[in-house]
Amino acid sequence: MGSGMSATDLQRASSWVDDHGECLYRYALVRLRKPEVAEDLVQETFLAAVRGYERFGGRSSERSWLVGILKNKIVDYFRKRGRETSFTDMEFLSDEFSEKFASIGFWNHDLGPHEWKPEPDEVMHRTEFWQVLGDCLSKLPEKIRTVFTMREMDDVPSKEICAILAITDRNLWVMLHRARMALRECLEMNWFDTATGGTV
Amino acid sequence: MPEEPYNPSPIGNPSVLARRSWWQTMLVKFIGKHTPKCREMVRILSQSMDEPMPLVMRIKKRLHFLICCWCQRYEEQLRYMRQTARQFAEHADESSDAPFSAEARERIKRKLAESAR
Numbered sequence: 001m002g003s004g005m006s007a008t009d010l011q012r013a014s015s016w017v018d019d020h021g022e023c024l025y026r027y028a029l030v031r032l033r034k035p036e037v038a039e040d041l042v043q044e045t046f047l048a049a050v051r052g053y054e055r056f057g058g059r060s061s062e063r064s065w066l067v068g069i070l071k072n073k074i075v076d077y078f079r080k081r082g083r084e085t086s087f088t089d090m091e092f093l094s095d096e097f098s099e100k101f102a103s104i105g106f107w108n109h110d111l112g113p114h115e116w117k118p119e120p121d122e123v124m125h126r127t128e129f130w131q132v133l134g135d136c137l138s139k140l141p142e143k144i145r146t147v148f149t150m151r152e153m154d155d156v157p158s159k160e161i162c163a164i165l166a167i168t169d170r171n172l173w174v175m176l177h178r179a180r181m182a183l184r185e186c187l188e189m190n191w192f193d194t195a196t197g198g199t200v
Numbered sequence: 201m202p203e204e205p206y207n208p209s210p211i212g213n214p215s216v217l218a219r220r221s222w223w224q225t226m227l228v229k230f231i232g233k234h235t236p237k238c239r240e241m242v243r244i245l246s247q248s249m250d251e252p253m254p255l256v257m258r259i260k261k262r263l264h265f266l267i268c269c270w271c272q273r274y275e276e277q278l279r280y281m282r283q284t285a286r287q288f289a290e291h292a293d294e295s296s297d298a299p300f301s302a303e304a305r306e307r308i309k310r311k312l313a314e315s316a317r
Contacts, residue, residue, distance in 0.1 A: 005315070005316035009316070010312060010313060010316050013309075013312045014309050014312065017305055017308050017309055017312070018305070021300050021304075021305055021308070022293050022300040023289075023290070023291075023292050023293035024292070025298070025300040025304070026292040026293055026295060026296050026298050026300070027288070027289045027292035027295075029296070029298050030288075030292065030295065030296070035298075039304045039307075039308075042300075042304075042308065043304075043307070043308045043311055046308055046311075046312060047311060047312065047315055050312060050315065050316075063290055064290055067289040067290055070289070071289065101237075101238060101239045104237065105237025105238060105239040105240065106232070106237055106238045106239075106268070107238045107268065107270040107271070109213070109270070112238075112270035112273075113270050113273040113274050113277060114273070115273060116273070116276070116277055116280055120280055120283045120284050123284065124284070124287055124291070127291075127294040129284075130288065130291040130292070130294040130295040131294065131295055131296065133284065133285075133288060133295065134288075134292070134295030134296050149285070151250065152281065152282050152285040152286070153285045153286060153288055153289060155286065158250040158251065172250075173243075173246070173247050173250065176246060176249075176250065177242070177243055177246040177247070180246050180249075180278055180281065181242070181246075183281060184274070184277055184278075184281065187281070
């Protein structure tokens with residue numbers, strides 16, 4: 001880039017690193033699991049933010065703007081990797097939730113979904129909820145997590161995910177279904193059914 | 201013959217329709233027979249988060265929910281997860297204790313300074 005950046009710009013960019021660096025880093029780490037890769041993408045995010053600052057214009061909070069840039073960097077990272085790695089996770093496609101359903105195919109009622117309280121708007125203010133969600137995401141197998149987080153956190157359309165990771169529609173749906181099933185189960189057990197969580 | 205093959209609704213079922221009377225039992229059995237089983241329904245619900253559900257299936261889903269509060273909860277929870285997942289990034293600093301090292305912080309600031317020159 002070069003000459004366009006004043007001392008004030010630089011100072012502002014440094015304060016971003018202090019104010020939002022940790023948040024961006026932890027987010028990248030949940031997504032990518034590798035500290036080096038997470039640090040690199042955070043660095044790229046700040047460099048891109050400095051270059052694109054004029055386009056920011058204060059329409060959203062600084063943090064959500066920076067998070068948006070990081071999400072794009074993460075998608076780019078997977079786009080590069082998608083060509084090298086097979087993203088179809090056959091191991092996780094086995095039917096491991098069969099105990100949830102009676103043989104005829106209806107919910108085994110004792111094991112069916114419980115009611116979730118409180119509402120999302122309220123849960124957003126609970127630090128412990130984000131910890132549980134982070135832990136539950138970390139427990140998902142890597143490829144399933146990648147697909148799920150792209151779809152649900154980055155809001156990438158499913159067609160695009162298939163193209164980025166070179167997988168078929170059918171595989172994407174199966175993987176997303178498994179991810180949702182597993183994450184739902186984990187959240188219910190570790191948050192909604194606990195004393196810290198919603199129901200009590 | 202398996203006992204009550206199309207009965208998804210045992211005593212105490214909190215769904216809208218349950219086997220509380222003869223005609224409700226008939227209705228529950230009918231709906232159970234003509235809508236997808238829960239195992240299939242959860243797959244369909246998940247897919248509908250990614251592409252629109254055909255009209256006929258939307259109707260079947262509504263009917264199925266009458267006899268199955270569990271599938272209905274499942275759908276609500278898929279939305280719940282989406283809504284919170286979208287917010288996760290901005291709360292990621294609360295999600296773990298993973299240290300963002302002072303070295304990394306300094307290195308990034310250095311890079312920013314270099315790019316300014």
